[in-house]
Amino acid sequence: MIxxxxxxxxxxxxxxxxxxxELNNENYSIMSDKMVELAETQKGFLDIxxxxxxxxxxxxxxxxxxxxIKNWKENSEHLIAQKYGKSDWYKFYKIRIAKVERDYEFENxx
Amino acid sequence: MIxxxxxxxxxxxxxxxxxxxELNNENYSIMSDKMVELAETQKGFLDIxxxxxxxxxxxxxxxxxxxxIKNWKENSEHLIAQKYGKSDWYKFYKIRIAKVERDYEFENxx
Numbered sequence: 001m002i003x004x005x006x007x008x009x010x011x012x013x014x015x016x017x018x019x020x021x022e023l024n025n026e027n028y029s030i031m032s033d034k035m036v037e038l039a040e041t042q043k044g045f046l047d048i049x050x051x052x053x054x055x056x057x058x059x060x061x062x063x064x065x066x067x068x069i070k071n072w073k074e075n076s077e078h079l080i081a082q083k084y085g086k087s088d089w090y091k092f093y094k095i096r097i098a099k100v101e102r103d104y105e106f107e108n109x110x
Numbered sequence: 111m112i113x114x115x116x117x118x119x120x121x122x123x124x125x126x127x128x129x130x131x132e133l134n135n136e137n138y139s140i141m142s143d144k145m146v147e148l149a150e151t152q153k154g155f156l157d158i159x160x161x162x163x164x165x166x167x168x169x170x171x172x173x174x175x176x177x178x179i180k181n182w183k184e185n186s187e188h189l190i191a192q193k194y195g196k197s198d199w200y201k202f203y204k205i206r207i208a209k210v211e212r213d214y215e216f217e218n219x220x
Contacts, residue, residue, distance in 0.1 A: 001166070002128070002129055002166050002168075003127065004202065004204070013123075013125065013206065013208050015123065015170065015210075017112045017159055049127055051161040051162065051167060053161045056111070056112050058112075058159060058161045058168045058170070060168070085216075086216055086218070090216065091218050092114065092215070092217045092218070094112070094113070094213060094216075095214055095215070096123065096210045097213070098209060098211065099208060099211060100125075100208040101207050101208065101209060102206070102207040103204060104204070105202070105204040106196055106200065106202065106204075107202045108131065108200065108201050
């Protein structure tokens with residue numbers, strides 16, 4: 001899914017680029033959905049985008065500030081998911097913390 | 111594709127989140143591949159990541175600085191692609207310019 005929300009700059013993005021170790025792991029899917037639901041309840045959460053193509057994926061969550069990102073990283077349920085991510089689910093991932101300085105959009109109204 | 115390159119922070123990301131108007135447009139595929147090849151030759155280009163899932167896609171290009179991004183946006187061949195993007199290929203897109211302040215990665219060596 002893609003975010004169409006209008007967010008007030010500046011805000012922060014956590015870019016999570018990943019390669020999964022195995023496809024179609026049921027526990028992964030359950031935990032992944034749960035983490036999105038949980039993230040959405042966190043203070044400072046703005047929105048999330050997620051695209052998957054076979055074993056590769058990009059998930060970008062948007063946040064008001066660095067403190068909100070820090071709190072989310074240290075959330076106890078999220079910490080458990082991070083542990084399984086390393087031991088079982090991911091072959092590789094990279095996380096980038098970025099400050100969104102500017103954004104603009106195009107929509108074809110036809 | 112996902113980038114595994116180690117980039118020196120800070121650097122810049124252009125996050126391009128899109129919804130295509132129609133799938134499997136041949137001209138789009140040709141132009142899209144050409145734009146990636148052209149971007150790679152630009153001064154200040156660092157790397158590119160791209161994931162597609164049906165009509166939605168996230169492409170993130172990484173650059174050394176804002177000036178490199180500005181030059182790429184104004185590149186004459188790229189301007190033609192942008193024109194077709196609006197008239198033919200995309201139903202919606204959002205572009206975010208973000209400064210990557212920190213990154214870290216995990217790789218399962220097993």
